Amino acid sequence: MRARIGTWAALVALVAVAVLPVAYMLGASFVADGRLSLENWRHVLAEGRQWALLRGSLGLAGAAAGLAVLLGAPLAFLLQRTDLPLRRAFRALYPTPLFIPPFLLTITWLYLLGPKGTLSNLIGRLLGRDEGPVLMQGLWGAAAALALSWYPIVTLLASVGFRSAQASEEEAARLHASGFQVFRRVTLPLALPSIVSGALFVFLFALNSYAVPNLLSLQGVYTIEIVTQGTNYGSKDFGRVTATAAPFLLISIGLLVCARRLAGGRRLAPVGSRGAPPRDFALRRARGPALVFVLLVLGLSVAAPVLTFVAKAWPFRVARQVIAEARPELLSTLGIAAAATALALALGVPLARAAASARPGRLGAAAGFLTFLPFAFPGAALALGFARVWNRGSVFGVESPFVAWLSDLVYPTPAILVLAYGARFLPFASRALEHAFERVTPSLEEAAAVAGATRLRTLRTVVLPLSARGIAAGGALFFALSVGEMELGSLISPHGWGVITPRILNKFHFLYEDWVGVASLTVLAVALAPVLLVALWPRAEEGRA
Amino acid sequence: MTARLSSVSKRFGARVVLAGLDLEAREGEYLVLLGPSGCGKTTVLRILAGLEVPDAGTVELDGRVVNDPAPRVAPRERNVGMVFQDLALWPHLTALGNVEFPLAARGVPRVERRARAAEALAAVGLTGREAAAPARLSGGERQRVALARALVTRPRLLLLDEPLSSVDEALKGELIGLLKELHRRYGGAVLHVTHGPAEALALAGRIAVLDEGRVGQVGTPEEIYRSPRTRRVARALGLVDVVPLRRGTREVDFTPGANGAWGAVRPETVELLPPGAGSEGSVEECRFQGDHWLVRVAVGALTLRVRSDAPREVGARVALRLREPPAPLEDA
Numbered sequence: 007m008r009a010r011i012g013t014w015a016a017l018v019a020l021v022a023v024a025v026l027p028v029a030y031m032l033g034a035s036f037v038a039d040g041r042l043s044l045e046n047w048r049h050v051l052a053e054g055r056q057w058a059l060l061r062g063s064l065g066l067a068g069a070a071a072g073l074a075v076l077l078g079a080p081l082a083f084l085l086q087r088t089d090l091p092l093r094r095a096f097r098a099l100y101p102t103p104l105f106i107p108p109f110l111l112t113i114t115w116l117y118l119l120g121p122k123g124t125l126s127n128l129i130g131r132l133l134g135r136d137e138g139p140v141l142m143q144g145l146w147g148a149a150a151a152l153a154l155s156w157y158p159i160v161t162l163l164a165s166v167g168f169r170s171a172q173a174s175e176e177e178a179a180r181l182h183a184s185g186f187q188v189f190r191r192v193t194l195p196l197a198l199p200s201i202v203s204g205a206l207f208v209f210l211f212a213l214n215s216y217a218v219p220n221l222l223s224l225q226g227v228y229t230i231e232i233v234t235q236g237t238n239y240g241s242k243d244f245g246r247v248t249a250t251a252a253p254f255l256l257i258s259i260g261l262l263v264c265a266r267r268l269a270g271g272r273r274l275a276p277v278g279s280r281g282a283p284p285r286d287f288a289l290r291r292a293r294g295p296a297l298v299f300v301l302l303v304l305g306l307s308v309a310a311p312v313l314t315f316v317a318k319a320w321p322f323r324v325a326r327q328v329i330a331e332a333r334p335e336l337l338s339t340l341g342i343a344a345a346a347t348a349l350a351l352a353l354g355v356p357l358a359r360a361a362a363s364a365r366p367g368r369l370g371a372a373a374g375f376l377t378f379l380p381f382a383f384p385g386a387a388l389a390l391g392f393a394r395v396w397n398r399g400s401v402f403g404v405e406s407p408f409v410a411w412l413s414d415l416v417y418p419t420p421a422i423l424v425l426a427y428g429a430r431f432l433p434f435a436s437r438a439l440e441h442a443f444e445r446v447t448p449s450l451e452e453a454a455a456v457a458g459a460t461r462l463r464t465l466r467t468v469v470l471p472l473s474a475r476g477i478a479a480g481g482a483l484f485f486a487l488s489v490g491e492m493e494l495g496s497l498i499s500p501h502g503w504g505v506i507t508p509r510i511l512n513k514f515h516f517l518y519e520d521w522v523g524v525a526s527l528t529v530l531a532v533a534l535a536p537v538l539l540v541a542l543w544p545r546a547e548e549g550r551a
Numbered sequence: 552m553t554a555r556l557s558s559v560s561k562r563f564g565a566r567v568v569l570a571g572l573d574l575e576a577r578e579g580e581y582l583v584l585l586g587p588s589g590c591g592k593t594t595v596l597r598i599l600a601g602l603e604v605p606d607a608g609t610v611e612l613d614g615r616v617v618n619d620p621a622p623r624v625a626p627r628e629r630n631v632g633m634v635f636q637d638l639a640l641w642p643h644l645t646a647l648g649n650v651e652f653p654l655a656a657r658g659v660p661r662v663e664r665r666a667r668a669a670e671a672l673a674a675v676g677l678t679g680r681e682a683a684a685p686a687r688l689s690g691g692e693r694q695r696v697a698l699a700r701a702l703v704t705r706p707r708l709l710l711l712d713e714p715l716s717s718v719d720e721a722l723k724g725e726l727i728g729l730l731k732e733l734h735r736r737y738g739g740a741v742l743h744v745t746h747g748p749a750e751a752l753a754l755a756g757r758i759a760v761l762d763e764g765r766v767g768q769v770g771t772p773e774e775i776y777r778s779p780r781t782r783r784v785a786r787a788l789g790l791v792d793v794v795p796l797r798r799g800t801r802e803v804d805f806t807p808g809a810n811g812a813w814g815a816v817r818p819e820t821v822e823l824l825p826p827g828a829g830s831e832g833s834v835e836e837c838r839f840q841g842d843h844w845l846v847r848v849a850v851g852a853l854t855l856r857v858r859s860d861a862p863r864e865v866g867a868r869v870a871l872r873l874r875e876p877p878a879p880l881e882d883a
């Protein structure tokens with residue numbers, strides 16, 4: 007019962023923090039001149055520009071998702087199902103781009119292939135021209151940057167798909183078919199739902215991206231339009247802004263539901279009892295090209311960004327000066343990210359426990375869905391929702407001295423970013439937490455109860471030892487994402503509590519390359535440090551029969 | 552097809568699974584390979600299918616060596632059908648799709664393969680379930696789809712890996728009938744592995760008992776049941792008591808500290824009589840088995856299990872008489 011109360015409390019807090027600002031935005035789109043009305047929707051849908059925005063956003067997201075699949079799915083197959091050399095090391099490396107904020111990765115590629123980029127100039131010289139080609143621009147430039155940032159999601163999910171095949175399923179096919187036929191007709195179809203799910207997630211994240219299209223001055227996408235409208239008309243015509251954002255949000259939520267079903271609910275589960283894992287495919291003569299492909303993908307997504315920042319920062323003469331200058335933002339970033347991580351764990355642990363339960367019930371199902379929902383909220387829309395809800399001397403339209411006090415407590419202070427980060431990145435942490443709690447099967451706790459252990463003792467001696475590493479992983483992931491967050495940080499940072507990422511962007515625009523190099527490397531180091539610590543944390547011995 | 556394994560050895564790491572195994576499945580016969588779990592039965596099937604390579608020995612199909620490394624005959628070129636223990640139905644294909652797959656892989660035109668797959672499904676009694684996904688089928692239906700898939704190419708050797716291990720008793724009886732019928736209809740050799748003696752006795756033309764990586768004994772079900780050569784073979788076929796024999800005879804020696812020769816006694820070969828009518832002992836346990844009682848009787852230093860039509864009081868005095876002499880065992 008106490009556990010259910012904890013879950014309910016976390017659920018209510020999650021709804022208040024993450025869902026209500028967006029729900030408020032959707033609701034506001036139906037209000038015009040203080041009355042319920044479809045006027046805003048009529049106005050927005052009558053604009054031909056809306057359809058152009060839709061095409062632009064869907065085009066960008068589709069291109070990014072397509073590229074991410076081209077990179078991520080073969081990578082998953084090579085790392086999980088073949089005898090590729092060094093695959094253990096590659097498996098440890100490939101998630102790294104998830105911890106490099108997409109806007110930083112875009113900056114590195116602008117340094118390399120943007121106007122006057124290092125590689126652009128080199129290509130230009132090779133072609134005998136004064137100026138090299140600018141490859142990092144427009145829709146395909148943005149799509150490439152987003153794909154390089156998010157392809158590990160496809161790899162991660164496709165890996166699960168490729169590993170889900172059983173040895174006997176492929177062997178049954180080998181009795182009749184060649185290795186290629188087995189791959190095409192059994193291995194690939196079994197992994198396909200996971201690959202499609204990964205593609206949908208990348209599609210969704212690319213659709214919601216504001217920083218990357220903004221950095222590449224890409225016009226005609228929804229997120230840019232929402233921020234522009236929010237900045238220009240937000241105070242006087244909020245309904246119109248929300249009506250612009252609403253269809254976009256609904257598409258995002260629809261896509262999220264599809265991706266979630268494909269990733270979990272409709273997995274092609276093996277029929278019958280779980281058998282042995284399948285054998286690796288022998289690459290033979292394809293080993294060389296496969297190795298080149300993997301090195302190329304990791305080179306473009308991991309080595310190139312890191313080495314570019316090192317090159318820009320080299321010889322680190324300004325390092326001390328940059329750190330001193332950026333100290334307030336760095337401390338603010340660290341403090342806000344740490345507080346947001348604590349909030350996310352406080353909310354996420356009870357919710358993930360409920361969702362991971364073997365008999366989740368309605369409460370668990372609601373927890374599972376609601377912790378997933380913020381995946382669909384673009385940072386830009388979330389920022390507008392937060393600004394609107396908390397910046398009016400009232401909270402959710404309720405006015406009272408207490409509410410005014412609460413509003414003052416949140417909006418002009420770092421609390422607004424803590425709450426916003428919590429809302430935005432909780433789904434990432436939740437997945438890691440759910441995974442951690444899935445290892446604690448009900449029978450393990452029941453056995454402890456039968457053995458006479460109290461709830462506290464069971465928690466201390468059974469639940470925590472088995473799930474602590476997963477909880478730490480969820481926290482580390484959340485912290486890393488919060489440190490690299492850009493959109494909320496640039497749109498709703500309270501005065502005096504600026505975070506580091508908008509500052510880096512500002513310095514990039516003013517061509518302080520060494521400053522950008524040092525600060526970006528610092529951000530990456532801070533973001534990755536907890537992740538590395540968790541990676542070094544030994545796994546709990548399961549020893550279950 | 553005749554399948555022959557000669558001096559086949561296989562180890563996985565330090566564990567020796569097959570140690571110079573010789574086995575032959577003759578054209579058209581139903582051979583059951585019987586042995587406890589983990590004794591290497593599945594490895595034999597996998598070696599015949601080409602899914603596993605033996606460390607030593609030869610594998611012949613119709614007189615052709617198929618495990619020669621230059622070149623080893625690929626699984627798809629051996630024309631064998633196999634039902635895997637976990638069935639290995641492809642979850643993304645329908646029942647018809649699963650059965651069609653072997654034909655599609657061989658390049659059989661769509662119309663023909665549809666017809667042949669539907670015919671195979673009909674043969675296992677699944678007409679009308681063609682479009683169902685494996686997850687929507689019952690356990691028995693899945694078993695039948697796996698059988699249809701294994702038979703659709705009319706293989707000359709059918710390998711069955713514990714095909715009845717995960718079905719209930721009622722369904723088991725039904726599937727035993729189906730397997731017999733399919734064997735009669737399709738012909739070809741069948742190699743069926745199991746650890747269940749009842750299944751082996753009901754289906755086999757011959758039984759081979761696998762014992763420590765080798766074949767302990769091969770013969771008809773009756774030969775193996777009535778005249779096992781070793782304790783392990785005797786025990787593989789069901790309840791048995793191993794008793795000492797009087798030197799030079801086939802009579803049970805109930806005196807303690809008996810000498811070299813041993814025999815196997817099955818419960819149904821012992822008769823329970825009133826005291827004075829045979830070797831006397833007392834009832835230690837009486838267990839109801841449904842259609843009979845199993846009575847454990849201590850006689851001298853020995854304990855024998857006896858099949859009885861009526862219950863007996865624990866502690867009651869009874870006499871025992873063997874209806875047939877114990878089967879002498881070769882291992883001491």
